[in-house]
Amino acid sequence: MKRFFDSSVLVPVFYADHPQHVSSTKLFVDAGKDDFCALRTLGEVYATLTGLPLRPRITGPEGISIVKQIRERLTLITLSEQEYVSALELASSGTVVGAAAYDALIAHCALKAGADILLTWNVRDFTRLGSAIARLVKTPLEL
Template identity: 35%
Template sequence: MRVLLDTSVLVPALVPALPQHEKAAPHLESALREETGLILSAHALAECYASLTALPISPQVTPGQARRLIEENVARAAEEIVELGPTDYLSALRRMTDLGLESGAVYDALHVACAEKASAEELRTFNGRDFRPMPPEGPTELVVL
């Protein structure tokens, strides 16, 4: 099964101190064992870095630790890292406009666009509030964990 995990799943999968770690970790571990084909949106790499280095935990995740966690776990587990072009970005903005959505939800729209572009079977997230108004089309199913 080809699955796109968004940042709301990836970050807690990497950090045992986060409350959703136990629920998130099996999704990344399945990809590391090659039981699931992990699809990543390219911008998820940057989102993970930003989130990891800003976590209010002690000790904090250093920039070097964040990079290693992403390279050694997230990027290594990925079957495919999907990059979007200008047309894809404009389509995501059109989707946002058509649905009356604003602000940071645009980054979630980019995850949706990547899942659709890669024909992922599922897009998994903990962030149902932002994703439910813009479910993916086609064969991709939104799964709120």
């Protein structure tokens, strides 16, 4: 079973006080190189965790350590220039506007990876992207 991790599942892994920490961490710890995330997700995780108003704050070097842990565990998926533009063109033909375009790009990475499951806590953000994506979407609690 190939699992694709959205940033909404990865952030709680590294933030112990997050309500979804336990269920997200269990899946991450069990993940291997046959599981995936989008390359751009590393930036999302870094930006989110280092931007949280925590005391003590997660520092830049700590954020990079987290990025390295994700890289060591998951296979990173990128889109070529043509795939990227095609994904945006497909998204533009529907109702995808604004920041939802980023979800569409991540979803296309999941399709490219041949994922069986797209793990996210933001189910609605992905199920609105069409049936090919919607059938993959699950929360960690559904596994």
